[in-house]
Amino acid sequence: MARRLSFQRATAKPLWSQNICVLDLVLDWPRTGIEKRRNARVESVLAAVRVAPSKTEIREFPMPDIPQDGALLKMEVAGICGTDVRLYREPPSSAPVIMGHENIGYIAKTGSEFTKRQGFKEGDLVFLEHYVSCGQCEWCHLGQYRHCENTDWRYNPSAIRYGYTRADAAPHLWGGFAQYVYLPWNAVVHHVPKGVTPELAGLATPMSNGIEWSLFDGGVGYNSTVLIQGPGQQGLSQTVICKQAGASLIIVTGTSRDGARIEVAKVLGADYVINVEKEDPLARIKEITGGKGVDVVLDCTAGAGTTPILLGVEALKRRGGTMVVQGEIAEFPNFPIGRITAKAITIKSARGHSYKACELALQQLASKRFPLERLTTHKFGLHDVDLAIRSVGGQGVPGVIHASLMPWQ
Numbered sequence: 001m002a003r004r005l006s007f008q009r010a011t012a013k014p015l016w017s018q019n020i021c022v023l024d025l026v027l028d029w030p031r032t033g034i035e036k037r038r039n040a041r042v043e044s045v046l047a048a049v050r051v052a053p054s055k056t057e058i059r060e061f062p063m064p065d066i067p068q069d070g071a072l073l074k075m076e077v078a079g080i081c082g083t084d085v086r087l088y089r090e091p092p093s094s095a096p097v098i099m100g101h102e103n104i105g106y107i108a109k110t111g112s113e114f115t116k117r118q119g120f121k122e123g124d125l126v127f128l129e130h131y132v133s134c135g136q137c138e139w140c141h142l143g144q145y146r147h148c149e150n151t152d153w154r155y156n157p158s159a160i161r162y163g164y165t166r167a168d169a170a171p172h173l174w175g176g177f178a179q180y181v182y183l184p185w186n187a188v189v190h191h192v193p194k195g196v197t198p199e200l201a202g203l204a205t206p207m208s209n210g211i212e213w214s215l216f217d218g219g220v221g222y223n224s225t226v227l228i229q230g231p232g233q234q235g236l237s238q239t240v241i242c243k244q245a246g247a248s249l250i251i252v253t254g255t256s257r258d259g260a261r262i263e264v265a266k267v268l269g270a271d272y273v274i275n276v277e278k279e280d281p282l283a284r285i286k287e288i289t290g291g292k293g294v295d296v297v298l299d300c301t302a303g304a305g306t307t308p309i310l311l312g313v314e315a316l317k318r319r320g321g322t323m324v325v326q327g328e329i330a331e332f333p334n335f336p337i338g339r340i341t342a343k344a345i346t347i348k349s350a351r352g353h354s355y356k357a358c359e360l361a362l363q364q365l366a367s368k369r370f371p372l373e374r375l376t377t378h379k380f381g382l383h384d385v386d387l388a389i390r391s392v393g394g395q396g397v398p399g400v401i402h403a404s405l406m407p408w409q
């Protein structure tokens with residue numbers, strides 16, 4: 001529905017009906033001679049919209065019409081990660097955006113064609129990937145939707161990606177910090193296994209990144225030795241996956257601010273933890289490994305500049321190690337290319353997750369093999385999106401590991 005609605009809140013309180021906020025709205029139709037104003041009852045959806053750097057407003061959007069090949073997701077949990085912290089502070093564009101790209105919810109409405117194609121029906125609890133596929137390219141056929149141009153906002157200005165796509169164009173609901181999210185025919189959806197709560201399923205994204213980065217990219221497996229830098233939700237998820245995969249040595253680094261996270265890292269499988277502010281991390285890693293260094297380094301730090309990469313290069317074994325990097329810095333002065341080739345290091349890019357990684361992550365969550373409830377530390381309501389993002393960034397509520405945004409609270 002492309003028509004823009006302007007509305008006033010009626011004096012009466014919102015009526016809550018079947019979890020759909022029904023408001024009395026006054027529609028402003030185009031003034032064609034006679035001013036046409038009339039009262040109408042329109043279902044609307046509340047969403048937290050990023051309107052400027054570090055600024056959120058609660059806005060109402062019209063409930064979208066669901067076509068035969070589309071569906072509607074009633075949001076339960078939107079996970080918040082370090083990417084949200086960065087994109088909230090430095091938005092890639094000035095357009096209004098409903099953030100929220102790690103989304104869990106119930107299918108509230110489906111068109112018959114959507115059910116036929118995708119196999120989901122109303123009432124299913126699902127994990128929604130934030131990539132929206134084209135369904136035709138080589139990457140889509142491989143289940144590597146993250147690489148599809150249709151969802152690549154860096155190169156394609158009209159790319160669709162949950163949590164990134166502008167909210168001022170219908171059907172508006174392209175982010176999880178909202179009561180409902182719109183699912184087009186090409187949304188990538190996974191069933192959440194029985195016994196996994198929506199809040200636990202909120203870990204599907206960091207866990208699938210854990211599988212993609214450590215197993216598929218880093219090649220971690222039986223008897224691997226691994227250095228995981230940064231004990232946030234991402235580093236802790238990597239810890240779980242490396243442990244499950246049979247790594248014989250897991251070292252996790254953090255700073256003094258990470259006290260609680262470091263403790264959780266030990267519970268989840270870290271063999272050693274290093275406070276890089278109190279100890280010389282390289283000396284300690286050499287000591288732990290008997291001078292050998294590690295097979296794989298995973299960079300899960302945020303805002304640490306070039307330091308984790310430089311440490312990783314030196315902490316890797318003498319030859320043939322692998323380092324998976326996030327590369328959030330634009331430039332790397334004095335990049336140690338000579339050291340990298342001398343040690344025959346393979347550098348890989350940490351970039352989201354494949355379909356397979358998501359499925360494995362959901363199975364891992366269902367196994368209940370690790371006390372992952374230690375990660376889901378905080379819940380925030382829709383009106384606290386600003387506080388929630390700041391808290392994940394270490395500047396709000398202390399002690400947050402994984403924050404769940406609950407849009408109905």
Ligand SMILES: [Zn+2]
Nearest residue numbers: 081083102205
């Ligand atoms: Zn994320």
Ligand SMILES: [Zn+2]
Nearest residue numbers: 134137140148
């Ligand atoms: Zn594609």
